[in-house]
Amino acid sequence: MRNVVWVVMVSGAVIVGCGDDKGGGSSGTSGTTSSTSASSSGGDPQPAGDDAGGSSGAPAPQAVPAPTMDRLVKMGGALHVMWVNPASAACDAIELERKADGEAFAVAYTLGGSIDNKHDGQATKDTTYTYRTRCKVGAAYSPYSNEIARNPMK
Amino acid sequence: MSGGVSSIARLTSVVALSLGAVLLACGASDEHGHAHQPGPVVAPPTGAEAELEALVPVPNKSQTPGVVEVDLEAKLGRKVYGDAPETEVWTYNGTVPGAFLDAKVGDRLVVNFKNALPEPTTVHWHGVRLPAAMDGTLAMQQPVPAGGTFRYEFVLKDAGLFWFHPHMRSDIQVQKGLYGALRVRAASEPESDVERVLVLDDIKLERDGRVSETLDDNSRMMGREGNTLLVNGTSNARLTVPTGGVVRLRLVNVANGRFFKVRVPGHTLRVIGSDGGFVPRPYDTETVLMSPGERYDVLFVAKGAEGSEITVMNEPHERGHESGMRPASPLMKLRLGAPRATPAPPLPDAFAPIERLPEGPVAHTVTLDEKPNANGDYVFTIDGKTFPDVPPIVIPNGQVRVWEVKNDSDMEHPFHLHGFFFQVLARSGVATPADRLLWKDTEIVPSKGSIRFVARFDEPGSWMYHCHILEHGELGMMGEIKVQ
Numbered sequence: 001m002r003n004v005v006w007v008v009m010v011s012g013a014v015i016v017g018c019g020d021d022k023g024g025g026s027s028g029t030s031g032t033t034s035s036t037s038a039s040s041s042g043g044d045p046q047p048a049g050d051d052a053g054g055s056s057g058a059p060a061p062q063a064v065p066a067p068t069m070d071r072l073v074k075m076g077g078a079l080h081v082m083w084v085n086p087a088s089a090a091c092d093a094i095e096l097e098r099k100a101d102g103e104a105f106a107v108a109y110t111l112g113g114s115i116d117n118k119h120d121g122q123a124t125k126d127t128t129y130t131y132r133t134r135c136k137v138g139a140a141y142s143p144y145s146n147e148i149a150r151n152p153m154k
Numbered sequence: 155m156s157g158g159v160s161s162i163a164r165l166t167s168v169v170a171l172s173l174g175a176v177l178l179a180c181g182a183s184d185e186h187g188h189a190h191q192p193g194p195v196v197a198p199p200t201g202a203e204a205e206l207e208a209l210v211p212v213p214n215k216s217q218t219p220g221v222v223e224v225d226l227e228a229k230l231g232r233k234v235y236g237d238a239p240e241t242e243v244w245t246y247n248g249t250v251p252g253a254f255l256d257a258k259v260g261d262r263l264v265v266n267f268k269n270a271l272p273e274p275t276t277v278h279w280h281g282v283r284l285p286a287a288m289d290g291t292l293a294m295q296q297p298v299p300a301g302g303t304f305r306y307e308f309v310l311k312d313a314g315l316f317w318f319h320p321h322m323r324s325d326i327q328v329q330k331g332l333y334g335a336l337r338v339r340a341a342s343e344p345e346s347d348v349e350r351v352l353v354l355d356d357i358k359l360e361r362d363g364r365v366s367e368t369l370d371d372n373s374r375m376m377g378r379e380g381n382t383l384l385v386n387g388t389s390n391a392r393l394t395v396p397t398g399g400v401v402r403l404r405l406v407n408v409a410n411g412r413f414f415k416v417r418v419p420g421h422t423l424r425v426i427g428s429d430g431g432f433v434p435r436p437y438d439t440e441t442v443l444m445s446p447g448e449r450y451d452v453l454f455v456a457k458g459a460e461g462s463e464i465t466v467m468n469e470p471h472e473r474g475h476e477s478g479m480r481p482a483s484p485l486m487k488l489r490l491g492a493p494r495a496t497p498a499p500p501l502p503d504a505f506a507p508i509e510r511l512p513e514g515p516v517a518h519t520v521t522l523d524e525k526p527n528a529n530g531d532y533v534f535t536i537d538g539k540t541f542p543d544v545p546p547i548v549i550p551n552g553q554v555r556v557w558e559v560k561n562d563s564d565m566e567h568p569f570h571l572h573g574f575f576f577q578v579l580a581r582s583g584v585a586t587p588a589d590r591l592l593w594k595d596t597e598i599v600p601s602k603g604s605i606r607f608v609a610r611f612d613e614p615g616s617w618m619y620h621c622h623i624l625e626h627g628e629l630g631m632m633g634e635i636k637v638q
Contacts, residue, residue, distance in 0.1 A: 073476045075375070075564070076526055080475065082372065090361050114360060117372035121530035 064089050064142035067116075067133045072150040079123040079152050081131050083145060085116050091135035097144075101127045126153040203487065206386060206393040209335065209351050211256035212247065221264060222257040226277070228320075228332060229270035235382060236389040239363030243331035244271060246318075250387040251353040251408070252334030259313040259338050265306040269298040271327075277306060278321035278572075279336070280447060281429050281595045284308035286615020286637075289572055291321045293616035293634055312575075312593075313340035314431040315351065315404045315449045325410055325624040329357070329378055330365050331387075333408040344426060344502050346453060347399035347494060353387070354407045354414050354444070354485075356380030369625065375524075375532055376477060376565070377411015377446070377623035383468060383485055391486040392463075395456045397493040400501070404451050407444040410624045413566075415469040416485065417441045420457060424501045427451030430575040430593025432505035437590070441469055445568035447596035447622035455498045456490055464488040474565020474601050508593060511577055511608045517555040518547055522599060522621065522631060524563040533630055534563075534621060540630025541620075548636045549611045556608045561599040567631065568622040569605065570596040576609035596622055611637045 065086035073080040085091055091113035098108035098120065109118050113135070123129045130149040135142040216223035231245040246252025257263055269275050274297035278290035286294045288308045298304045316336040320327040335351050358366040358380040366378070373379070385391040395401045404427075407414050416423075417440060426436045429449050442450045458464060466485045472478025523535050536544045549555055556579070559569050575593035578586050582603035599605050620632035 071476065071479060075475055076524075076532070080371065080375070112368070114366070114368060115370050117370055119371035119375070119530070119532070121526060 064091075064135055064137045064140050066142040067091075067094065067135055067145045069131065069133070069146045069148040070116075072131065072148045074150065074152050075119060076121075077124055077152060078119065078121045079129055079131075079150060080117065080119045081148070082117040083133050085114070086135060086142065089135060089137055089142070091137060091142075093136040094133055095136060095141075096131060096133050098123065099130050100125065105130075105132065123152055127151060203390050203392045204388050206350060206352075206388065206391040206486065208349070209251070209254035209353075209386065212253045216264065220260065221262045222255070223264040223266070224253070224255060225266045225268070226253055226334075227268045227270055228275055228277075230272075231331070233331070233387070235357060235359060235363075235384075238359050238382075239361075241359060241363045241365060243365070244327060245331050246334045250331035250333075251355075252318075252332060254334060254351070255318075255336040257310055257336070257338050259310055259340055261310050261338075263306070263308060263310055263336075267298065267304045267306060269300055269302050269304075272300055274299050274302075274322065275320045275327060275332070276322055277304075277318050278324075279306070279308075279316060279318050280570075281314070281316040281449070281575075282308070282336070283311045283573060283575070283613065286573060286613060286617060289321075289615075289617065290318075291572065291616070291618050293618060297322055310338045312431055313338050314427060314429065315406055315451065317353075317406050317408060317449075319408065321618075323628070325369075325378065325628045326367055328408065328624055329367070329410050335406055337404070340431065344402070344453065345400065345499055346402035347498075348393070348395050349402040349404065350393060351404045351406070352385050352486075354405060354416075355384040355387070355409050356412050357382050357384055371532075373411070374625055374629070375475065376473075377409075377625045379409070379412045383483055385486045388486075392489055393486065394489045394491040397456060397458065397460045397490040398498055399456050399494040400453060400498050401456050401488075402451070402453050404449070405442065405444060406449045407446050409446050411446065413446070413471050413473050414444045414485075415441050415471045416444070417467045417469050417482075418454060418488070419464060419467065421454045421464075423452040423454050425450055425452055426502060426505070428592045429595045433590075433592050434505055434507045435589040436501070436503055436505070443471060443598075445473075445566070445596065445598045445622065446624070447568055447570050448598075453501050455501070456488065458490045460490050460493055462490050464490070473598075474563070477565075508577075508591065510588075510591060511554055511610060513579060513608060514554070514556050516558045516606065519558045519560065520547075520619075520633065521560040521562055522567050522569075523561075524565070534567075534626040536631055536633050541632035541634075544630075544633040546616075546634040546636050548638065551614045551637050552610070552612050554608060554610045556606065558604055558606045559599050560604045561601055563601060565601050567599050567626065568596050569599050569619065570622040571609065571617070571619045573613055573615075573617040574609045574611055576607040578605055578607045580604075580606040611635070614638055 068084045070082040070084050093113050094111045095107050096109040097105040099105045128149050128151045130147050132144045132147045134144050212224040214222050231243050231248050232240050233243045234240050243250050276290040288306050319333045360366050382389045422438045424436050424438050468483045468485045470478045470480050520536050524532050527533050577591050614637050617635045620627040
């Protein structure tokens with residue numbers, strides 16, 4: 001798996017994201033490409049305005065910054081995930097996604113917006129688990145965080 | 155829609171900034187689950203530097219020699235931490251840290267306590283040998299209700315640095331700011347040019363400035379750790395000391411869960427005291443490790459060029475669950491001021507010996523552990539049980555008893571004994587050198603290790619022992635001793 005950084009322009013707005021080149025989309029995303037799976041809106045393109053704030057005159061929406069994965073600690077035969085939430089945005093919720101070797105990412109936990117860690121008592125097999133998070137603000141999602149991986153048995 | 159060069163330049167900037175942010179966020183992890191570009195874990199101190207003045211003692215209301223009488227009110231207050239929005243704090247006498255109490259050994263301390271908080275509380279006198287009814291635990295005292303009062307009164311038998319805090323819902327009440335220092339001066343104190351009591355804490359603030367009460371998985375496991383380090387309630391403290399002068403720092407860790415490992419770069423610290431007063435044989439160290447509740451008393455001669463600054467650091471410490479992977483964090487600054495007029499005197503190398511309690515066979519063994527419950531939440535146990543289901547230990551009044559505290563868990567736990575000092579005889583089977591015997595009331599029990607200690611239980615009543623990671627104590631890692 002390689003990390004891919006992508007840049008797109010939608011109606012004058014710049015959206016930058018990242019994902020793996022397998023395109024392991026999260027649940028709820030409609031596309032299968034890297035860019036779609038890591039969209040800042042979680043698959044639903046965000047409205048974007050021009051310099052004048054779009055045809056409605058409303059300010060252009062701010063892109064939601066992504067959390068940053070910090071550490072993945074072995075704890076009690078399972079894994080404990082820690083990340084850093086974006087300083088510049090108050091998340092309404094945090095989605096923590098997990099995948100085991102050979103599987104696709106799926107949402108494992110939906111957490112309060114200020115939570116920055118989770119003990120994953122289900123990650124107990126002798127396999128490598130990979131995690132990523134994203135921040136939800138209103139209906140918008142941040143890009144996914146970086147990924148972090150570990151085997152709880154090793 | 156505007157256009158032209160400015161828009162293109164701005165677009166380029168946006169792309170560059172966004173790309174940079176995402177490149178940071180897209181960093182991969184290594185095989186040990188460590189992100190390559192971890193974000194800040196502890197927010198750096200913010201706001202203007204503040205000179206660290208000496209704590210001002212609460213005025214003594216008594217005119218009677220040998221009596222210190224003070225009013226102590228637990229009440230709501232407001233405080234600004236660095237650049238954060240204003241925070242509602244819980245205070246003793248309106249400040250965080252709370253009221254500073256100062257007395258001499260042998261004084262009778264009278265505290266007229268009033269609870270102006272919206273919920274019940276008590277005041278526990280951490281480390282002070284006193285009658286059990288004055289210890290502020292629910293084993294011996296009804297909670298002081300909102301609007302209620304209580305008179306604490308006891309003789310200060312020992313010199314040293316102590317502190318006080320609630321002993322109910324302590325994880326929340328202490329986190330909100332309810333703690334204060336009690337300094338008890340000895341008949342003779344070592345010479346120093348500057349002495350400061352440093353109350354070490356951290357605080358985790360929500361975006362709106364509220365103190366976080368969230369008990370997430372990390373807080374449950376490690377104790378709440380804040381995102382801002384505090385020295386005497388200040389996130390960016392600076393202490394001016396005379397160049398070449400003798401500096402005395404009296405440290406107390408009042409944090410819920412954080413261990414402090416204090417280092418003054420370029421300086422060796424001479425430890426002259428700990429929980430129970432002066433150590434018989436002071437010793438030198440590069441760092442002072444303090445679990446919650448512990449106190450240390452250190453001296454050093456400030457070295458460097460006049461006008462220069464030294465950043466005092468909190469070094470990483472592995473206390474379990476890979477907590478030692480955190481980076482060092484700045485704690486405060488020392489600014490070297492006008493030089494001392496004469497060379498500094500030698501630092502003390504001896505104090506009065508302490509009574510060595512007789513050793514004997516282990517009379518009581520307790521085992522600390524952690525394990526997930528049926529819901530997957532971790533619980534913290536003593537002998538497999540959580541308080542109040544931990545059977546009390548009964549000891550006849552006046553007995554000297556040897557305890558062994560085992561720790562089967564994957565992390566260190568600070569063991570705190572109320573009402574009595576103890577002497578650590580061995581750590582994980584390694585005997586304590588005779589010249590390192592100290593009076594302690596809080597001691598780190600190593601992960602997968604043990605401590606063996608001896609204490610004289612010579613005050614009747616019910617006394618608590620517990621892990622001083624406050625979340626662990628509140629979640630059940632606590633037991634009771636009945637001295638009768």
